Amino acid sequence: MNRYTKNKIVFWLFVAPALIAFIVVVIIPFFMGIYYSMTDWSAIAGEETTFIGLANYKEMFSDVAFRYSFLRTFLFTLFSVISVNIVSLMLALLVTRESKFRNIFRAGFFVPNLIGGLVLGYIWQFIFKSIVPSMGTVFNIPALENLLILAEPNLTLLGVIMAFTWQYAGYIMMIYVAALMNVPQDLVEASQIDGANFWNRLRNIIVPMIAPAFTVTTFLTLVNSFKQFDIIIALTSGGPATLYGDQVVNSTELLAVHIYNVAFTYNRMAEGQARAIIFFLVLSIVSLAQVYYNKKKEVEM
Numbered sequence: 001m002n003r004y005t006k007n008k009i010v011f012w013l014f015v016a017p018a019l020i021a022f023i024v025v026v027i028i029p030f031f032m033g034i035y036y037s038m039t040d041w042s043a044i045a046g047e048e049t050t051f052i053g054l055a056n057y058k059e060m061f062s063d064v065a066f067r068y069s070f071l072r073t074f075l076f077t078l079f080s081v082i083s084v085n086i087v088s089l090m091l092a093l094l095v096t097r098e099s100k101f102r103n104i105f106r107a108g109f110f111v112p113n114l115i116g117g118l119v120l121g122y123i124w125q126f127i128f129k130s131i132v133p134s135m136g137t138v139f140n141i142p143a144l145e146n147l148l149i150l151a152e153p154n155l156t157l158l159g160v161i162m163a164f165t166w167q168y169a170g171y172i173m174m175i176y177v178a179a180l181m182n183v184p185q186d187l188v189e190a191s192q193i194d195g196a197n198f199w200n201r202l203r204n205i206i207v208p209m210i211a212p213a214f215t216v217t218t219f220l221t222l223v224n225s226f227k228q229f230d231i232i233i234a235l236t237s238g239g240p241a242t243l244y245g246d247q248v249v250n251s252t253e254l255l256a257v258h259i260y261n262v263a264f265t266y267n268r269m270a271e272g273q274a275r276a277i278i279f280f281l282v283l284s285i286v287s288l289a290q291v292y293y294n295k296k297k298e299v300e301m
Helices: 003-036 055-061 064-095 102-114 117-138 153-180 185-193 198-209 211-226 230-235 255-265 269-300
Strands: 241-244 247-250
Touching: 003 269, 055 064, 055 269, 064 102, 064 153, 064 211, 064 241, 064 247, 064 255, 102 153, 117 153, 117 230, 153 211, 153 230, 185 198, 198 211, 211 269, 230 255, 255 269
Parallel strands: none
Antiparallel strands: 241 247
16 A cells, blocks of 8 residues: 555545534535425424425515515625624724733623623613613613614614624624734835825725735624524514514514524424525525625735
């Protein structure tokens, strides 16, 4: 047995455990899910499963609640990606400045990311229900005193965006910090000597130099925004209810929560699986398009 063959055998011996686990846990369940999405599967023992083709997909696209959830998910994702990245970049610029407290700031800004989504949701529920009205009373601001963020459909989505940004900004900040530390300081100093102000340096030097970081951070925030579940369950449980056309729908029931409710709350497992397949396809297409666009922008910068 030659050296090349030995190396190949060793390679596959090391790869095999992870590959087998990936196939068993991800690949096989995925294709089983595609099959079950075309049946009337209910996950109840003893009940016969019948193949019904694309009936679940037709039902899904005719469901007003699904279409509304789809639109709200895109809206939430759009504003979350923008808010998280803007806040994260601002924090990164703050903690990379010369200051003896910058390590404390980094740790403090990162801590919310260590809090579980359910706990974080309950924290923000307390803030919106008790702290915000109390601040309005203390500072004599009637608008805050009577502000019911979790009772107004549009304001509730804004509240979820705030909670998500607070949790995730610290993590994205660390990626920007690593990128900012690799920006050549001689370029920044040369621009200062030439009279460039902060905004000119940020736009013409810093942003182009950290363009690869934007690709990573946008991808991470995009995927996590689409998949948001635990914060919504703790903060709003998908509510409050609102009207979409002539039908009552839940204003913060994003796709992940909607799929969970269809499958487990209403016990329509096959329909939930069909919606999960569409969710996977949409998320894959959007993510790949975003990475392609950002990589193209990197080259232009």
